[in-house]
Amino acid sequence: MAIQKEVHRSGLLKQTNKPHKHGKHRSKGAVNEASQGKISIKTLSKKHKKELNKEQRRHQTQQIRRNKRNEILAKKRQLGIYSQAPFLVCVIPLNKQLDLTTALLLLNNCDEENIINKSPSGITHLSVPKFKQRFAFIQPPTDNEFATLDTLKVCNTVLFVISAASETVFNSEYIDQWGNKLLLSAFAQGLPTPTVVVTDLDSIAPKKRNEQKQAIQKLVSKWFPDEKIMNLGKNVDALNVLRKIGNQKQKNLTYRDRRTHLVAEKMEFVPEDDHTGTLKLTGYLRGTPLSANDLVHIIGIGDYQISQIEAPADPFIITKEKNPDNIKGKHVQTTFLERADPNKQTLLDSENIPDPMDAEQSWPTEEEFKNAEKEAKIKKVKKVPKGWSDYQAAWIPDEDAEMVEDSESDDEFKCTQYMCAMSEGGSDYSDTEDNMDNVTESEVAVNDQQYDKDMDMDEEKKEFETIKQAKIDRMFPDEVDTPQDIPARVRFQKYRGLESFRTSSWDPKENLPYDYGRIFQFQSFERTRKRIIKELENKDGALPGWYITVHVSKVRKEFWLSVTESRIPPILFGLLPHERKMTVVNVVLKRTSTFDKPIASKETLIFQCGCRRFTVNPIFSQHTNGNKHKFERFFQPELTVVATFFAPICFPPAPVLCFKEIDGTHVLVAQGSVLNCDPDRLIIKRVVLTGHPLKVHKRSAVVRFMFFNREDIIYFKPVKLRTKYGRTGHIKEPLGTHGHMKCIFDGQLKSMDTILMNLYKRVFPKYTYQELLCTTKNDEDITDLPN
Numbered sequence: 001m002a003i004q005k006e007v008h009r010s011g012l013l014k015q016t017n018k019p020h021k022h023g024k025h026r027s028k029g030a031v032n033e034a035s036q037g038k039i040s041i042k043t044l045s046k047k048h049k050k051e052l053n054k055e056q057r058r059h060q061t062q063q064i065r066r067n068k069r070n071e072i073l074a075k076k077r078q079l080g081i082y083s084q085a086p087f088l089v090c091v092i093p094l095n096k097q098l099d100l101t102t103a104l105l106l107l108n109n110c111d112e113e114n115i116i117n118k119s120p121s122g123i124t125h126l127s128v129p130k131f132k133q134r135f136a137f138i139q140p141p142t143d144n145e146f147a148t149l150d151t152l153k154v155c156n157t158v159l160f161v162i163s164a165a166s167e168t169v170f171n172s173e174y175i176d177q178w179g180n181k182l183l184l185s186a187f188a189q190g191l192p193t194p195t196v197v198v199t200d201l202d203s204i205a206p207k208k209r210n211e212q213k214q215a216i217q218k219l220v221s222k223w224f225p226d227e228k229i230m231n232l233g234k235n236v237d238a239l240n241v242l243r244k245i246g247n248q249k250q251k252n253l254t255y256r257d258r259r260t261h262l263v264a265e266k267m268e269f270v271p272e273d274d275h276t277g278t279l280k281l282t283g284y285l286r287g288t289p290l291s292a293n294d295l296v297h298i299i300g301i302g303d304y305q306i307s308q309i310e311a312p313a314d315p316f317i318i319t320k321e322k323n324p325d326n327i328k329g330k331h332v333q334t335t336f337l338e339r340a341d342p343n344k345q346t347l348l349d350s351e352n353i354p355d356p357m358d359a360e361q362s363w364p365t366e367e368e369f370k371n372a373e374k375e376a377k378i379k380k381v382k383k384v385p386k387g388w389s390d391y392q393a394a395w396i397p398d399e400d401a402e403m404v405e406d407s408e409s410d411d412e413f414k415c416t417q418y419m420c421a422m423s424e425g426g427s428d429y430s431d432t433e434d435n436m437d438n439v440t441e442s443e444v445a446v447n448d449q450q451y452d453k454d455m456d457m458d459e460e461k462k463e464f465e466t467i468k469q470a471k472i473d474r475m476f477p478d479e480v481d482t483p484q485d486i487p488a489r490v491r492f493q494k495y496r497g498l499e500s501f502r503t504s505s506w507d508p509k510e511n512l513p514y515d516y517g518r519i520f521q522f523q524s525f526e527r528t529r530k531r532i533i534k535e536l537e538n539k540d541g542a543l544p545g546w547y548i549t550v551h552v553s554k555v556r557k558e559f560w561l562s563v564t565e566s567r568i569p570p571i572l573f574g575l576l577p578h579e580r581k582m583t584v585v586n587v588v589l590k591r592t593s594t595f596d597k598p599i600a601s602k603e604t605l606i607f608q609c610g611c612r613r614f615t616v617n618p619i620f621s622q623h624t625n626g627n628k629h630k631f632e633r634f635f636q637p638e639l640t641v642v643a644t645f646f647a648p649i650c651f652p653p654a655p656v657l658c659f660k661e662i663d664g665t666h667v668l669v670a671q672g673s674v675l676n677c678d679p680d681r682l683i684i685k686r687v688v689l690t691g692h693p694l695k696v697h698k699r700s701a702v703v704r705f706m707f708f709n710r711e712d713i714i715y716f717k718p719v720k721l722r723t724k725y726g727r728t729g730h731i732k733e734p735l736g737t738h739g740h741m742k743c744i745f746d747g748q749l750k751s752m753d754t755i756l757m758n759l760y761k762r763v764f765p766k767y768t769y770q771e772l773l774c775t776t777k778n779d780e781d782i783t784d785l786p787n
Contacts, residue, residue, distance in 0.1 A: 079156065080246055082318050084545040085284035086125065086134035087245055088263065090155040090192075094179035096142050097170045098163050103199055103232055104137060110238035117316050119265040121569040125316040130239075133246045134318065136284075138263070138569070145182065145666065146613065147568050149657075150299050152186055153611065154261045154286065154571055157193045157245050162220070162229070164212055165200040174216055181668070183223055184594065188671035189608070189655050193251040196220050197232040197241055255610060255654045258536060260290040260574030262550065267570065269560045278307060279555040281572055285548050288574070291541035292338040293345045295575045296552060297611055300774040301563070303580055305345060307553040311335040314547040334549070337542055350582050350648065354517025463597070470598035470634040478633075478688045484708050488689070489715040495687060495759035497719030502626055506762070508680040515767040519646065520581040521679050529651045532576055562774035573611040578649050584679040584765065585609070585647040587656045588623055589672040590640045599635040599660070599669060602766065606659040606666060609674065610650050617768045618643035621683045631685035631763050635670070642675060646769045649677050685763045691755040700732070700742060701749045706757065708739040716757065721745075723753045 020027075026034070052060065080087040091100055108116050108126055115127040124137040138155065140148040152158060166174050175183070204212050217229050230244065231237050264281040271277035281298075290296075292306045312334045482488050498504040522528045542548050550572060563570055587609065599605070602617045620632040620641040632641055643658070651674075658670035691706030707713050713734040721729045721743060729745030743755065 076250070078545060079250070080133040080135070082132065082134065085286055085547075086136040086316070087157060088136050088138065088155045088284075088286075089157045089159050089245060090148075090151050091137055091139045091159045091161065092148065092182070093142065093161045093163075094175045094183070095163060095166050095170060095172060096176060096178040097172065098161060098166070100139060100161060103161050103197070104139070106232060106235065106238040107135075107137070107242065110235040110242065115318065119316075121264055121266065122567065123263070123265060123569060126242075127316070127318045128242060129318065131243065131246055133242075134316070135242065135245065141568065142178070144566075144568070145185070146608075147566075148182060149185055149189055149608070150571055151263075152189065152192060153256060154263055155192055156250060157195060157248075158186075158191065159241075159245070160194060160196045161232070162196065162198050162216060163200045164198050164216065165203045168203075169200075174219055181594070184592065185657060185668050187223075188592075188657050188668065190253045190255065191251070192253065193248060194224055194227055195241065195245055195248070196224060196227055196229045198229050199232050201231055202233050257287060258533065259576065259611075260285065260287045260294075260296075260544075260572075262286065262290075262548075262572040264570045264572065267563065269555070269557075271557065272554075274557075276554045276556055277560070279304075279552040279560060280549055281552060281570060282312065282549040283547070283572075285542055285544050285546050287544055288536055289539045289541040289543050290548075290550070290574050291539070292340040294541075295346045295348070295580055296550070297573045297575055298552065299571045299573070299611060299613075300566075300772075301555065301559045301570065302771065302773060303348060303350075303575065304552045304555060305348060306340055307551040308339040309337045309542050309551070310549040311337050311542070311546055312549055337548065346577070346580070348580060350580050351518045352520060354514065466598060466600055470600075470636065478686045479690055480687050482689055482705075482707060487709065488707055488712040492687065492759055495761045497716075497758070498760055499720065501628060501630075501684070501686075501758075501760070506628060506682055506684070508682055511762075513764050515646065516584075516679060516764070518767070519583045519679060520578070520649070521583060522677070525676055525678060528578075532578075532651065559774055566774065571611075576651055579651065581649050582646060582769070583649050583677045584681070585645060585650060585677050586675040586681055587643050587672055588640065588675050589635070589643050589656065589658055589670040591635065591637050591670050592668055595660070595667055595669040596637045598637070601631070601633055601635070603660075604768075605669070606661065606772070607645075607647070608655075608657040608659070609647060610654040612648065612650070612771065614647065614769055614771045616645040616647065616770075617766055618645040619683060619763060619765050620644075621681075628682045628684050631683050640672075642681075644681060644683060645765050646767050650674050652676070683763050684760045687759045687761075689757040689759065691757075693749060693751060693753065693755065694740065696749050696751055698748060699729075699745050701745065701755075702735060702740055703743050703755050704740050706739070706755065707741070710734045710737045710739075713739065713741045719757055719759070722756050722758070723749065724756065725750055725753045727753070729755075 078084050091104065093100055104124065108114060108124065111128060111130055113129045115129070117125040117127075119125065122138075126135045126137065127133075128135070137159075138151060140151045142148075162174050163169070164174075166172055166176075198213065198216055201209055201213065213229070213231075220227060220229055230241055232241060262281065262283045262285055264283050266280075266282040268280040268282075269277050270280065279298075290306075290309065292309050294306065295303055296306060297303050483491050552572075587607075601619045604615055604617055606613065606615050607618075620635050620643055621629040622632060623640050623642045624630075629642065632639075635641055635643075654674040656672045656674060657668060658672075659666040660669045661667075689706050691703040693701040694704050695702040707716070713731060717731045719731075721731065723729075723745070727745045727747055727749060729743050732742045732744050734741045
């Protein structure tokens, strides 16, 4: 029999020591005891990562740093060297009266070994053997602001020139109004690497030069805080400027770097028939590779297909023969690179052809037949000017009733102006501005006739009404008076009530207009954008830096004549996939400080979206989160909104500039960027009907002036009410037949409170897209898209 071992058992008075303070988390031992050898599912599903020690992590950091440095150096060495494209420098004066001839001569003749060539398009090529670098100087015309902005899109460096003698010679500031306007537009578009130089500093007295230079530096620092101005008065100064341009860090512009771009050094037009031909553009390719199957956009001309790409010998390359005459005399050999494949070539289709029968079709019921017969018996009453016959009145569409009524709430200034014309002009009905002008001129006094000849009174009235309506909209947003001559259930038949603007559902495919059948939509716009950007890394074709000739097919002869007349080098941009197709584009806009007047929705504006420039009538909405966005009747100053319009697809990031034509000049009124291309964006217009309490008893009140008949109250009874003091309620019942109603609220109502009813409807942009293309002296504006 085994002997049992006695085990000691502690008593009640055993000392207990404090446990180890390991914090709020469990120790490794406790975790191992609790798991009992089990492994988490996440640990099993993940790949085993080898943990690096301290030495290995240090080596890994050094390798990443070295790779990034080599990548930056490789990009830097690809620009401006002998075998690559030269530095494209845009020379711009900041004073419109300044002549740049002296500055360009200094840069060209700063060294005896410099090789100077000039291309047929007017671009000056400068080869500096001392730096082993090449530069190309382009000077856009000062009288064409859009041409300057287009040049800034593609250049590597912009050289701003300021004259120290501006105050004495030109009697103007160093940076005049034209220069400030240009700088504002350039910064909004995206400014390339800047360099600022000062000329004519030697004409200043030696004792005042330093003071003058400091004053110019202080002025420049407002626009370029980190830029130090350089003097350009001698050959040594010009060499220092070239050295800085060739060695400074280049600024990355994402929109430009992701697209192919080319400035034409040489142009040639080969006619194919009486109207079209092939346009040959020769120049240095920059950005991304270009394939012959891609579409290209030539600024001011339009979108076209490429027939083939060739690679002629570079006439501006530096060889051992430094004599430019020997270089020009050599035989130029052309290498064929790629011809377009009809099976892979991108088509020029921009719109979808909708099928009018491709919609919900249903056979009408018996009730609908009866209602149609009743409506046929009822005569439609239309308001027409006096003297119109029944035949003339029949041409007024039935839809105009809703449109005219909408304009009373949206654009009352247009309706007011029309009614004024009717009252002053008698029974004559006319939309033209001539009748308005004639009425105004007849009322003008004889002594002030000359003054009023230069004033457009029609524009004055329109601007006054716009400011007035914008002020009312800011003080009482979306508030509309209920019409007394038309039932509210007819006037607001397209509107609906929502329990909550944020959470209530709204089908984005409901009651779409016909124009939505002409456009294209992505299943996922963001996923498509990422895929296209990723495909650019492995794109085939002519590589950046090559000197190539692009054969653009089926260009209209009128455009070629306009290019030759303008004497501005054409700029070619490569389009990404789908960027030719039309869709609904949403852009975020912010007002500029140069224009402080309100802009009404559906007003004609000029947009520069990426490489395109066009006119549209956008609608504005709030820039908020959520799936519904409130419609804005006016684009108020110091406000950020989203403008929605029909335009070709443009993948962000892309800069957007908004101009308005005032007295024949284009004024920058807003700037921003592309948000997305989404036709499903819900832009909801709100209308607020107001009423006033007549009698108040605790939570109930009798409200008047919101409606003026009993049927309207019954029709809008399900819609929720709210007050300006935060109460919510509903309509209980109508009282009498003149629009009084009894309402119940969630608390005591104050007698000075105002009762509000919110009604909503979805609004859509109008299809008013027109691209701004070149014009000739003998022709009118050509704004149609090329087919």
